[in-house]
């Protein structure tokens with residue numbers, strides 16, 4: 001899968017793209033990320049990429065010329081390519097959007113800065129607008145990193161074990177159970193007995209209950225969309241009857 005990122009701050013991406021799961025995926029050639037500096041497509045003596053808004057008002061707007069030239073400079077895959085504009089006005093991003101995007105061959109991510117971009121860019125070039133949450137970032141770069149990270153890890157072969165991403169929080173719509181590693185006693189606190197029991201069925205059951213309990217306590221909104229089996233529903237009914245207080 002290939003990502004093209006159009007940005008005024010390409011340097012922001014360098015350590016991000018070298019690190020962890022994504023860095024390895026790029027090293028293996030499973031994911032490719034190309035950066036386009038929008039300023040390289042600006043004209044005039046000052047290479048300006050922003051200008052004052054028509055109609056007046058505060059703040060600056062990204063000029064359409066440099067952006068359209070930058071977009072035209074990007075080589076496009078024949079099939080499965082979308083242009084995404086990162087903006088707080090976009091569709092709210094979640095794991096199901098990440099799965100949809102992961103089926104594409106190429107994503108072109110346009111990072112806005114300043115107060116916004118000229119509306120004609122959105123109309124003529126953008127397929128999809130995405131927001132990563134209800135808060136305001138200074139630019140789309142952090143949102144682009146969120147998308148490259150979340151979509152990149154869904155590309156086949158990027159995660160080691162095939163099961164790794166199915167166990168993640170949100171893949172079945174629930175939060176993850178707690179995790180423990182050695183030592184068995186840390187600052188006076190013991191690892192839950194069941195995890196030392198060697199009884200895999202009991203461990204699976206305990207983890208599922210913990211997942212449901214966490215989701216019920218912290219994110220009850222997720223339970224409506226979660227993929228729940230009969231056992232889950234029974235456990236959840238128990239939780240609702242006797243709400244946990246620890």
Ligand code: 6GU
Pocket residue numbers: 085086087088130131132133134135136137138139140143
């Ligand atoms: Cl995608 N961009 C900006 N500038 N702010 C945001 C956002 C995106 N998503 C949430 N806030």
